[in-house]
Amino acid sequence: MSFGGPIRHTTMTDEARVREDITGSLRAEDGQGIVRIEARLGAAVHDVWSAITDPDRLAGWYGEAAGDLRPGGEFRLHVPVSGWTGTGRVVECDAPHRLVVTTRESDESSQAGVGAKPFDKSLDATLRGDAGQTVLTLEVVGVPVDAIAFFGAGWQLHVEALADYVAGRETRADETRFDALVPGYQALAAELS
Numbered sequence: 001m002s003f004g005g006p007i008r009h010t011t012m013t014d015e016a017r018v019r020e021d022i023t024g025s026l027r028a029e030d031g032q033g034i035v036r037i038e039a040r041l042g043a044a045v046h047d048v049w050s051a052i053t054d055p056d057r058l059a060g061w062y063g064e065a066a067g068d069l070r071p072g073g074e075f076r077l078h079v080p081v082s083g084w085t086g087t088g089r090v091v092e093c094d095a096p097h098r099l100v101v102t103t104r105e106s107d108e109s110s111q112a113g114v115g116a117k118p119f120d121k122s123l124d125a126t127l128r129g130d131a132g133q134t135v136l137t138l139e140v141v142g143v144p145v146d147a148i149a150f151f152g153a154g155w156q157l158h159v160e161a162l163a164d165y166v167a168g169r170e171t172r173a174d175e176t177r178f179d180a181l182v183p184g185y186q187a188l189a190a191e192l193s
Contacts, residue, residue, distance in 0.1 A: 022184040023159070024152050028192050033148035035140040037159045043166035045129040048136065049096030051166050052125060061165035061173075062158060077103065081161070081173045082154060091122070099125045119144065136162070145192065152185035153178055 024037040041048055051057045055065045063084075067075030071093045078085045088103035105119050121142035128135045138159060143151040161173035 026188045028145045033143040033145040035152045037138045041134045041163045045134045048134040061161045149185035149189040153181035
Protein backbone atom coordinates (compact mmCIF):
# COMPACT_ATOMS: atom_id res chain seq x y z
CA MET A 1 0.00 0.00 0.00
CA SER A 2 1.31 3.42 -0.89
CA PHE A 3 1.48 5.68 2.16
CA GLY A 4 3.73 8.36 0.72
CA GLY A 5 4.03 10.66 -2.20
CA PRO A 6 4.20 14.35 -2.88
CA ILE A 7 1.56 16.77 -1.76
CA ARG A 8 -0.66 17.52 -4.74
CA HIS A 9 -1.55 21.15 -5.40
CA THR A 10 -5.20 21.62 -6.28
CA THR A 11 -7.44 24.35 -7.56
CA MET A 12 -10.27 25.54 -5.33
CA THR A 13 -12.77 23.48 -7.35
CA ASP A 14 -10.60 20.36 -7.04
CA GLU A 15 -9.98 21.02 -3.35
CA ALA A 16 -13.71 21.36 -2.59
CA ARG A 17 -14.40 18.09 -4.42
CA VAL A 18 -11.57 16.28 -2.62
CA ARG A 19 -12.64 17.54 0.81
CA GLU A 20 -16.30 16.59 0.51
CA ASP A 21 -15.30 12.94 0.97
CA ILE A 22 -13.38 13.59 4.20
CA THR A 23 -15.08 12.65 7.49
CA GLY A 24 -12.18 13.44 9.80
CA SER A 25 -10.34 16.39 11.20
CA LEU A 26 -6.69 16.92 12.08
CA ARG A 27 -4.98 18.94 14.76
CA ALA A 28 -1.67 19.12 16.58
CA GLU A 29 -1.09 19.65 20.29
CA ASP A 30 2.23 19.58 22.11
CA GLY A 31 4.00 18.29 19.00
CA GLN A 32 1.64 15.32 18.55
CA GLY A 33 -0.74 14.79 15.69
CA ILE A 34 -4.38 14.03 16.47
CA VAL A 35 -6.80 12.46 14.02
CA ARG A 36 -10.53 12.58 14.79
CA ILE A 37 -13.08 10.67 12.75
CA GLU A 38 -16.82 10.80 13.37
CA ALA A 39 -19.20 8.52 11.51
CA ARG A 40 -22.79 7.33 11.68
CA LEU A 41 -22.94 3.56 11.33
CA GLY A 42 -26.07 1.71 10.25
CA ALA A 43 -26.08 -0.72 13.18
CA ALA A 44 -27.04 -0.70 16.85
CA VAL A 45 -24.42 0.15 19.49
CA HIS A 46 -24.13 -3.44 20.76
CA ASP A 47 -23.42 -4.71 17.23
CA VAL A 48 -20.73 -2.07 16.61
CA TRP A 49 -19.25 -2.72 20.07
CA SER A 50 -18.99 -6.42 19.27
CA ALA A 51 -17.35 -5.62 15.92
CA ILE A 52 -14.58 -3.59 17.61
CA THR A 53 -14.00 -5.84 20.63
CA ASP A 54 -14.65 -9.46 19.58
CA PRO A 55 -11.44 -10.83 17.97
CA ASP A 56 -13.37 -12.96 15.46
CA ARG A 57 -15.46 -9.99 14.29
CA LEU A 58 -12.51 -7.59 14.43
CA ALA A 59 -10.71 -9.87 11.96
CA GLY A 60 -13.64 -9.47 9.55
CA TRP A 61 -12.96 -5.79 8.90
CA TYR A 62 -9.72 -4.64 10.56
CA GLY A 63 -7.15 -7.15 11.70
CA GLU A 64 -6.20 -10.17 13.75
CA ALA A 65 -5.85 -9.59 17.49
CA ALA A 66 -4.48 -12.06 20.01
CA GLY A 67 -3.72 -11.72 23.69
CA ASP A 68 -5.47 -10.39 26.76
CA LEU A 69 -8.20 -8.02 25.57
CA ARG A 70 -9.37 -7.03 29.06
CA PRO A 71 -8.48 -3.69 30.72
CA GLY A 72 -4.76 -3.68 31.47
CA GLY A 73 -4.19 -6.57 29.08
CA GLU A 74 -1.67 -6.59 26.28
CA PHE A 75 -2.36 -7.80 22.76
CA ARG A 76 -0.69 -8.27 19.40
CA LEU A 77 -2.39 -6.99 16.26
CA HIS A 78 -1.87 -7.51 12.54
CA VAL A 79 -3.70 -5.21 10.09
CA PRO A 80 -3.60 -6.81 6.60
CA VAL A 81 -4.75 -3.73 4.61
CA SER A 82 -1.68 -1.75 5.74
CA GLY A 83 0.66 -4.61 6.60
CA TRP A 84 1.10 -3.21 10.12
CA THR A 85 1.90 -5.58 12.97
CA GLY A 86 2.38 -4.32 16.50
CA THR A 87 1.49 -4.51 20.13
CA GLY A 88 -1.03 -2.71 22.26
CA ARG A 89 -2.65 -2.46 25.65
CA VAL A 90 -6.28 -2.04 26.68
CA VAL A 91 -6.46 1.10 28.83
CA GLU A 92 -10.22 1.42 29.32
CA CYS A 93 -13.20 -0.71 28.39
CA ASP A 94 -16.64 0.64 29.31
CA ALA A 95 -18.94 -1.65 27.33
CA PRO A 96 -20.62 -0.72 25.03
CA HIS A 97 -19.70 2.95 25.07
CA ARG A 98 -15.96 3.52 25.24
CA LEU A 99 -12.78 1.66 24.37
CA VAL A 100 -9.32 3.15 24.83
CA VAL A 101 -6.20 1.30 23.70
CA THR A 102 -2.59 2.23 23.13
CA THR A 103 -0.47 0.78 20.36
CA ARG A 104 3.22 0.96 19.61
CA GLU A 105 4.49 1.89 16.17
CA SER A 106 7.92 0.36 15.67
CA ASP A 107 10.79 0.80 13.29
CA GLU A 108 9.28 -2.09 11.29
CA SER A 109 6.02 -0.16 10.82
CA SER A 110 4.91 0.41 7.26
CA GLN A 111 2.55 3.22 8.31
CA ALA A 112 3.08 6.36 6.26
CA GLY A 113 6.69 5.49 5.62
CA VAL A 114 7.39 6.18 9.30
CA GLY A 115 10.29 4.03 10.31
CA ALA A 116 13.06 6.04 11.92
CA LYS A 117 11.86 6.02 15.51
CA PRO A 118 9.18 4.12 17.43
CA PHE A 119 6.21 5.99 18.87
CA ASP A 120 3.11 5.24 20.91
CA LYS A 121 -0.38 6.31 20.02
CA SER A 122 -3.68 6.21 21.84
CA LEU A 123 -6.98 5.26 20.20
CA ASP A 124 -10.15 6.39 21.97
CA ALA A 125 -13.42 5.08 20.48
CA THR A 126 -16.75 6.26 21.85
CA LEU A 127 -20.10 4.91 20.70
CA ARG A 128 -23.47 6.60 21.11
CA GLY A 129 -26.78 5.14 20.04
CA ASP A 130 -29.07 7.30 17.92
CA ALA A 131 -32.33 6.01 16.40
CA GLY A 132 -31.09 2.42 16.02
CA GLN A 133 -27.76 3.55 14.59
CA THR A 134 -24.39 4.26 16.19
CA VAL A 135 -22.44 7.48 16.17
CA LEU A 136 -18.78 6.50 16.42
CA THR A 137 -16.16 9.04 17.40
CA LEU A 138 -12.57 7.87 17.08
CA GLU A 139 -9.69 9.99 18.25
CA VAL A 140 -6.13 8.85 17.55
CA VAL A 141 -3.51 10.80 19.52
CA GLY A 142 0.25 10.65 19.09
CA VAL A 143 0.82 10.33 15.35
CA PRO A 144 3.76 12.19 13.78
CA VAL A 145 2.60 15.61 12.60
CA ASP A 146 4.65 15.30 9.41
CA ALA A 147 2.69 12.13 8.46
CA ILE A 148 -0.72 13.10 9.90
CA ALA A 149 -2.45 13.24 6.49
CA PHE A 150 -1.66 9.57 5.87
CA PHE A 151 -2.89 8.55 9.31
CA GLY A 152 -6.08 10.56 8.72
CA ALA A 153 -6.72 8.79 5.42
CA GLY A 154 -5.86 5.42 6.96
CA TRP A 155 -8.16 5.82 9.95
CA GLN A 156 -11.02 7.05 7.77
CA LEU A 157 -10.47 3.96 5.62
CA HIS A 158 -10.67 1.72 8.72
CA VAL A 159 -13.89 3.39 9.92
CA GLU A 160 -15.39 2.99 6.44
CA ALA A 161 -14.45 -0.71 6.55
CA LEU A 162 -16.22 -1.00 9.92
CA ALA A 163 -19.32 0.73 8.51
CA ASP A 164 -19.36 -1.65 5.54
CA TYR A 165 -18.82 -4.66 7.81
CA VAL A 166 -21.67 -3.91 10.24
CA ALA A 167 -23.97 -3.14 7.28
CA GLY A 168 -23.14 -6.51 5.69
CA ARG A 169 -21.46 -4.94 2.65
CA GLU A 170 -18.14 -5.86 1.08
CA THR A 171 -15.48 -3.51 2.44
CA ARG A 172 -13.81 -1.02 0.13
CA ALA A 173 -10.65 -0.73 2.22
CA ASP A 174 -7.97 -0.88 -0.43
CA GLU A 175 -5.09 1.13 -1.83
CA THR A 176 -7.30 2.88 -4.40
CA ARG A 177 -9.64 4.21 -1.70
CA PHE A 178 -6.69 5.22 0.51
CA ASP A 179 -5.09 7.09 -2.40
CA ALA A 180 -8.40 8.88 -3.06
CA LEU A 181 -8.58 10.09 0.56
CA VAL A 182 -4.98 11.30 0.91
CA PRO A 183 -5.29 14.62 -1.01
CA GLY A 184 -8.16 15.79 1.20
CA TYR A 185 -6.19 15.01 4.33
CA GLN A 186 -3.08 16.63 2.86
CA ALA A 187 -5.12 19.81 2.38
CA LEU A 188 -6.23 19.64 6.04
CA ALA A 189 -2.65 18.97 7.18
CA ALA A 190 -1.39 22.01 5.26
CA GLU A 191 -3.64 24.16 7.43
CA LEU A 192 -1.82 23.00 10.58
CA SER A 193 1.35 24.89 9.63
